Amino acid sequence: MTAVASIAAAQPRNGVTRIVGQSLTMAYRGLLKVRRTPEQLFDVTLQPIIFTVMFAYIFGGAIAGNVQDYLPVLIPGILVQTVVTGSVVTGVQLREDMDKGVFDRFRSLPIARISPLAGALLADTVRYAIATTLTFVVGGIMGYRQVFDHLGWTVAAGLLVIVVAWALSWIFALFGMLARTAGSVQGISFLVLFPLTFLSNAFVQTRTLPEPLKVFAEINPVSHLITAVRTLVNDQQVTGDVWLSLLGAAVVVAVFAPLTVRAYMRRA
Amino acid sequence: MATIPAIEAQGLVKVFGDNRAVDGVDLVVQPGTVYGVLGPNGAGKTTTISMLATLLKPDGGSARVFGHDVAREAATVRSLIGVTGQYASVDETLSATENLVVFGRLLGLSGKQARAKSVELLERFSLTEAAKRPLKKFSGGMRRRLDLAASLIAQPPLIFLDEPTTGLDPRTRAQMWDTIRELVATGSTVLLTTQYLDEADQLADRIAVIDRGRVVAEGTADDLKASVGTASLQLRLADGGDLAVAEARIRNLLGVQPVASAERAWLTVPLQDPERVTDLLVELRDAGIRLAEFGVQKPTLDEVFLAITGHEADRSTAEEAEKEQVPA
Numbered sequence: 001m002t003a004v005a006s007i008a009a010a011q012p013r014n015g016v017t018r019i020v021g022q023s024l025t026m027a028y029r030g031l032l033k034v035r036r037t038p039e040q041l042f043d044v045t046l047q048p049i050i051f052t053v054m055f056a057y058i059f060g061g062a063i064a065g066n067v068q069d070y071l072p073v074l075i076p077g078i079l080v081q082t083v084v085t086g087s088v089v090t091g092v093q094l095r096e097d098m099d100k101g102v103f104d105r106f107r108s109l110p111i112a113r114i115s116p117l118a119g120a121l122l123a124d125t126v127r128y129a130i131a132t133t134l135t136f137v138v139g140g141i142m143g144y145r146q147v148f149d150h151l152g153w154t155v156a157a158g159l160l161v162i163v164v165a166w167a168l169s170w171i172f173a174l175f176g177m178l179a180r181t182a183g184s185v186q187g188i189s190f191l192v193l194f195p196l197t198f199l200s201n202a203f204v205q206t207r208t209l210p211e212p213l214k215v216f217a218e219i220n221p222v223s224h225l226i227t228a229v230r231t232l233v234n235d236q237q238v239t240g241d242v243w244l245s246l247l248g249a250a251v252v253v254a255v256f257a258p259l260t261v262r263a264y265m266r267r268a
Numbered sequence: 269m270a271t272i273p274a275i276e277a278q279g280l281v282k283v284f285g286d287n288r289a290v291d292g293v294d295l296v297v298q299p300g301t302v303y304g305v306l307g308p309n310g311a312g313k314t315t316t317i318s319m320l321a322t323l324l325k326p327d328g329g330s331a332r333v334f335g336h337d338v339a340r341e342a343a344t345v346r347s348l349i350g351v352t353g354q355y356a357s358v359d360e361t362l363s364a365t366e367n368l369v370v371f372g373r374l375l376g377l378s379g380k381q382a383r384a385k386s387v388e389l390l391e392r393f394s395l396t397e398a399a400k401r402p403l404k405k406f407s408g409g410m411r412r413r414l415d416l417a418a419s420l421i422a423q424p425p426l427i428f429l430d431e432p433t434t435g436l437d438p439r440t441r442a443q444m445w446d447t448i449r450e451l452v453a454t455g456s457t458v459l460l461t462t463q464y465l466d467e468a469d470q471l472a473d474r475i476a477v478i479d480r481g482r483v484v485a486e487g488t489a490d491d492l493k494a495s496v497g498t499a500s501l502q503l504r505l506a507d508g509g510d511l512a513v514a515e516a517r518i519r520n521l522l523g524v525q526p527v528a529s530a531e532r533a534w535l536t537v538p539l540q541d542p543e544r545v546t547d548l549l550v551e552l553r554d555a556g557i558r559l560a561e562f563g564v565q566k567p568t569l570d571e572v573f574l575a576i577t578g579h580e581a582d583r584s585t586a587e588e589a590e591k592e593q594v595p596a
Contacts, residue, residue, distance in 0.1 A: 018376070025373040029359070032370070036361045036402055105357035105418065108321050110347035111374050 019112040026119020044131035048082045052138045068143050075139035076229035077202030083128045083165045088189040090124045090169035091176030095185050117264050128165045132158040157232040167249035170256040177263040221248050272335045274299045274426050274457040281328030282315050289315045291481035304472030305461040312481040313461035317428050321351045350419030354430040365399045375422045389417040409440030429460040485576045499566050501537040506558035508533035514557050
């Protein structure tokens with residue numbers, strides 16, 4: 001019995017540092033998985049590159065007269081669209097993970113039950129960072145000079161997008177918990193996100209839209225985030241849209257984090 | 269001091285919808301022993317383990333692991349157990365080393381300790397060569413071994429093994445048995461579930477036979493076998509017309525009553541002494557009775573079930589009955 005006692009004593013349970021440590025380990029695991037299956041990163045690597053190049057050359061002339069003038073409008077739009085869409089993956093992967101045998105082991109270990117969820121959310125910020133960097137770099141190379149000229153502002157804009165995407169990933173994590181299969185998470189999420197990202201000011205000025213769409217596009221939180229990125233990078237200004245985006249993110253986390261954690265704990 | 273049982277379960281119940289998957293299971297497992305839970309698919313073995321390992325909440329009854337209640341002190345219980353599931357509970361996309369390091373870190377080892385531990389365990393389970401390969405390329409046996417290795421990182425005093433050898437080839441199965449014996453030799457307590465009587469016989473100090481969510485028999489392997497009987501010799505005659513003659517000859521020679529099945533020209537002979545098989549075959553040849561086929565059948569789980577419960581086990585286990593047929 002002494003052996004039993006010493007093992008139990010050697011594992012002080014769940015102080016905050018321990019939970020953070022375990023969550024970081026779970027995040028590390030998430031990143032290891034990405035390294036093993038790099039195709040998981042296509043949506044945050046190839047997609048921003050292809051979309052940027054494609055949209056710039058297809059719409060540039062028609063919308064802004066030329067490609068150069070379109071980039072300051074387009075790049076923030078593509079960035080937000082890519083990163084926000086990328087946050088869906090959190091829910092899909094979490095669902096896949098929970099259906100696998102390895103999750104049973106996590107549940108049988110003396111670890112904080114929240115750590116697999118926290119780790120997944122943490123690891124995904126790396127995905128957003130990759131997408132953000134790539135989009136800005138591609139835009140910069142194509143001639144979006146402001147990106148490199150005011151690097152500090154670009155970084156700030158990038159961080160803003162990452163924070164918002166992280167907040168949104170709580171929503172999709174909840175979908176992941178409630179949906180029956182990983183595939184349905186993807187389906188539901190894109191049904192919501194597709195109109196939300198396109199019915200915005202991502203690619204065109206909202207004043208060119210018919211009235212009902214214009215009203216929607218202007219209250220669409222995605223539009224506010226895009227505007228915030230544009231003003232940060234193009235004008236080096238912190239406008240109300242930045243604060244509005246952060247406030248929105250905070251509200252989303254305040255509402256969805258408890259719901260997601262509760263749904264997660266019930267299943268985990 | 270009185271030893272605290274490694275596991276003590278009283279009246280465990282788990283209900284899924286209308287199905288009482290586990291319906292009042294009592295178990296007592298002494299520390300340092302191997303306890304076998306034997307039963308067919310769907311008998312409630314995995315559900316029982318899941319409750320003991322804190323993965324499922326019991327709907328009734330209680331269980332303690334080294335004196336700690338699985339429901340109220342789940343965190344303490346988790347620090348005392350290792351669980352190896354029926355389906356490998358390891359990460360498919362990661363390598364063996366990465367898996368062990370991640371589990372080690374989660375258990376509070378430093379990065380360095382976790383790596384050292386994974387090297388040690390991979391060596392012990394003969395997985396060193398495959399350490400860097402992703403698990404997708406692992407064979408079933410390698411996966412199971414890694415799975416077991418992962419359960420041993422924290423050197424838990426109690427290890428649950430859910431059907432550790434189901435689906436393994438005989439050689440890998442024997443390796444797994446050796447590993448389990450080693451574990452017990454180093455002082456661990458093991459609770460394993462199995463569909464195979466011979467596995468429980470080989471490994472377990474005590475066996476509980478479980479059927480439809482209830483423990484229907486409990487005891488040592490010898491106790492159980494005594495209730496089932498010995499091996500039997502199966503004969504198929506070339507000519508069904510010889511059945512009566514063959515039956516009489518066997519009765520005279522061995523003093524036992526064979527069971528005949530006329531439409532298939534089969535004879536089943538209870539076999540106490542394997543030495544007498546030769547005599548019996550010579551006797552049949554002298555009588556001019558030709559055999560189409562013969563084989564020796566060990567007691568199967570089916571027969572254990574038939575003997576203990578009075579009804580047959582599910583079809584799935586009947587298919588796995590060990591029948592060593594030799595064409596005559």
